Amino acid sequence: MASTVIGAGITIEGEITTDEDVLVTGTLRGKLTAKEAVTVEHGATVEADVTSASLAIAGSLTGNVVANERVDLQAGARVIGNVKAARVTIADGAQFKGNVDMDV
Amino acid sequence: MAQARTTPRAADAREARIGGSTRIRGRIHGEGDLLIEGHVEGDVAIRGSLTIAEGASVASEVIEAHAVTIAGALQGDVSASGPVRLAPGARVQGDLRGTAVSIDDGARFSGRLDCEFDLPPELGGTPRGESRARGPARR
Numbered sequence: 001m002a003s004t005v006i007g008a009g010i011t012i013e014g015e016i017t018t019d020e021d022v023l024v025t026g027t028l029r030g031k032l033t034a035k036e037a038v039t040v041e042h043g044a045t046v047e048a049d050v051t052s053a054s055l056a057i058a059g060s061l062t063g064n065v066v067a068n069e070r071v072d073l074q075a076g077a078r079v080i081g082n083v084k085a086a087r088v089t090i091a092d093g094a095q096f097k098g099n100v101d102m103d104v
Numbered sequence: 105m106a107q108a109r110t111t112p113r114a115a116d117a118r119e120a121r122i123g124g125s126t127r128i129r130g131r132i133h134g135e136g137d138l139l140i141e142g143h144v145e146g147d148v149a150i151r152g153s154l155t156i157a158e159g160a161s162v163a164s165e166v167i168e169a170h171a172v173t174i175a176g177a178l179q180g181d182v183s184a185s186g187p188v189r190l191a192p193g194a195r196v197q198g199d200l201r202g203t204a205v206s207i208d209d210g211a212r213f214s215g216r217l218d219c220e221f222d223l224p225p226e227l228g229g230t231p232r233g234e235s236r237a238r239g240p241a242r243r
Contacts (some may be wrong), residue, residue: 003123007136010120014130014146020123030130 008043022052024059042076055085119152124159138169140176153186158193172202181215
């Protein structure tokens with residue numbers, strides 16, 4: 001279970017730094033730096049640059065993403081921004097506009 | 105290895121939690137309940153209940169919520185539409201406003217209490233709405 005949860009009705013505007021998992025089902029604007037996994041649920045809105053170990057997106061994300069391990073754009077995801085990670089998957093049904101950098 | 109996976113979590117939908125190693129600088133607002141175990145610098149305005157857990161620290165101008173329970177450190181004013189409770193171990197610097205305020209043994213508080221309640225007639229109580237108890241409470 002994620003240690004930090006931004007619930008569906010909650011909006012955070014600002015900067016988040018954490019060593020834990022983060023689950024976003026609400027709204028986040030600003031910047032997110034996490035040492036563990038970040039999950040953006042369906043219905044969530046993230047307008048932030050995200051740095052994390054891994055990132056799974058089923059909601060909407062606008063911003064640049066850097067992940068140490070992987071980024072998974074799941075069905076229903078809507079992502080605008082650049083993605084940098086060693087592994088990137090884009091599922092059927094995910095919308096994506098931006099650059100992918102797999103560091104090849 | 106950290107793995108991220110999205111799963112439907114209906115129970116989590118209305119609640120938010122700031123974990124112990126999480127630091128937020130900014131504004132938090134919205135509906136639902138909020139549990140703070142980490143560190144928050146900035147204003148908090150929510151419709152649900154707010155809990156500042158032991159070990160957490162919050163620095164803010166003003167906190168608006170329904171019921172507020174504090175067991176951690178808070179620097180800033182509280183404006184609650186429900187009851188405010190300072191649990192043992194709480195360290196609070198700021199003014200408290202709520203329908204009821206309780207300070208448990210072991211809580212440290214420095215600030216003003218602004219709480220509306222009816223005084224009993226022998227203390228010169230007047231009908232609700234006019235009576236108002238105010239006063240600095242320090243320890």
